[in-house]
Amino acid sequence: MENKEQTPDHSLRRGLKQRYVSMIALGGSIGTGLFVTSGSSISQAGPGGAIVAYIIMGIMVYFLMTSLGEMATNMPVTGSFATYAGKYVDPALGFAMGWNYWFDYAINNAVEISTAAIIMKFWLPGVPGWIWSLTVLLLVFILNILAVGNFGAAEFWISAIKVVTILIFLVVGVLxxxxILGGHATGLSNFTYKKAPFVGGIPSIIGVFVVAGFSFQGTEMIGVTAGESQNPGKSIPKAIHQTFWRILLFYILSIAVIAAILPYTSKYLLGSSITISPFTLIFKRAGLALAASVMNAVILTAVISATNSGMYSSTRMLYSMANNGYAPKFFGRVIKNGIPVYSLIATTVIGLLAFLTSFVGPKIYMWLVDCSSLxxxxxxxxxAISHYRFRRAFVKQGHRLSELKYHAELFPLGPILSLVLCTIVIIAQNPSAFTSWNWYEIGITYISVPLVIILYIVYKIVKHTKLIPLDKVDVKPSTKDHE
Structure with a gap:
């Protein structure tokens, strides 16, 4: 009889193909942040400021992905970065990072299914929204309980819809x-309109860091998939480069097209609904009569994709924590097709409970959303800190970089730049709250920071953990990479 409580690398199935790994990360980071709210960055910092901010954040994300890639190819495990924090820094940090990430996506799943209900009201306003939310949640649960190869295939095709939409948008936008379409050539005049291309200087660019950072979140899912990739030593590095360039080009080119057609002063750049989003308006200007319906359908697929990949990554993180001793052991059990079913059920239930608080206590629901924002x-x-410690320990123990299957370039610049920019973005979430010392806003905005610190301290006190000395860090490469 098959043992259902095997070690992490053997209980899950390596069923994710190369193209699935890339699309999971790509799909997780392309959604409403691009299709609906991307225009706000142009309005805030001007076309030049928005592009510069996205390029800088894109470079940071690239360094983060290469840092994760170096560790993931050396030791490919599910729920990788929590495991790496525990092995290369301090077990207490691994505990805090794991629960932080699981909480993020468990709550965000509730946000996404709530968004699906809003989207469906565009077509069927008379149907209660909770029906659509539960339908999407059930659909995502079914996709995630299937074998991981089937999940990857579903995510591949859902994400492909978004990619095709962006490509069509770019072509239409240039026309x-x-x-050639729309009857009026704008050229690049809006790039020098009034105060453009840079509006508000460096403070505005830093403000766009926040928007860009949220937009790029999801790229770290490449690390979560490492334990189920068919050939992590080859698929992870390839996925990193493909995902980085696709995301950066999609965002930069889309923002450039929007900025060329709509001046930074346009009220439509601040549109909060799909009917007045920049994508919809530009499709309408090109003569696409059904632009709103088409984009609404695309946004619905984006929401389903985000929920699907979010459910996957949070389930695997809980599974990984169980196998590392950070969560109850039964969350580490799997069924015959290699799915951590107890972790999946727990994540689904938490997402459902968070969604239900929107009925019984809207303030509680918004508090949960705010808690997960950072x-x-x-x-x-x-x-970033895990990679910095890993590389230093690797060299200190006499290893050569040639021993690594993949190594991040420009060390230590990459992790240091990532640490600095992440810290700036975290502080810049709501700086005005500190100006007036509004403790309520400070608490709501930054509460996830003390929560992580509390998790770290409590585990450290209970388990008596210490910072692992560099010469004691376990940097030995995994022998379980099926090549």
Whole structure:
């Protein structure tokens, strides 16, 4: 009889193909942040400021992904960066990072299914929203309980819809800029309109860091998939480079097209709904009569994709924590097709309970959403410090970089830059709250920071953990990479 409580690298199935790994990360980071709210960055910092901010944050994300790639190819495990924080820094940090990330996506799943209900009201306003939310949650649960290869295939095709939409948008946008569609050539005049291309100087660019950072979150899912990739030593590095360039080009080119057609002073750049989003408006200007319906359908697929990948990553993180002793052991059990079913059920239930608080206590629901707002940046911070410690320990113990299957370039610049920028973004979430010392706003905005610190301190006190000396860090490469 099959043992259902095997070690992490053998209980899950390596069923994720190379193209699935890339699409999971790509799909997790392309959603409403690009399709609906991308225009706000242009309005805030001007076309030049927005592009500069996205490029800088894109470079930071690249360094983070290469840092994660170096560790993931050396030791490919599910829920990787929490494991790495525990092995290369301090077990208490691994505990805090794991629960931080799980909480982030467990709560965000509730946000996404709530968004799905809002989207469906565009077509069927008479149907209660909770029906659509539960439908999406059930669909995502079914996709995640299937074998991981089936999950990857579903995510691949859902994400492909978004990619095709962006490509069509870019082509249509260029035709509008030159007057081939829409009847009026705008050229690049809006890049020098009034105070453009840079509006508000460096403070505005830093403000866009926050928007760009949220938009790029999800790229770290490459690390979460490492334990189930068919050939992590080859698929992870390839996925890192493909995902980085696709995301950066999609965002930069989309922002450039939007900025060329709509001046930074346009009220439509601040549109909070799909009917007045920059994507919809530009499709309408090109003569696409059903632009709102088409984009609404695309946004719905984006929400389903985000929920699907979020459910996957949070389930694997809980599973990984169980195998590392950070969560109850039964969360580490799997069923015959290699799915950590107890972790999946727990994550689904928490997402459902968080969603239900929107009925019984809207303030509680918004508090949960605010609590999870910074967790992605905290996870990135943890990846950077883990890689910094890993590389230093690797060299200190007499290893050569040639021993690594993949190594991040420009060390230690990459992790240090990532640490600095993540810290800036975390502080810049709501600086005005400190100006007036509004303790309520400070608490709501930054509460995830003390929560992580509390998790770290409590585990440290209970388990008596210490910072692992560099010469004691276990940097031995995994022998379980199926090549």
């Amino acid at each position: 509008v800029i030159f007057g 967790t992605g940046f905290i996870a990135w911070w943890g990846i």
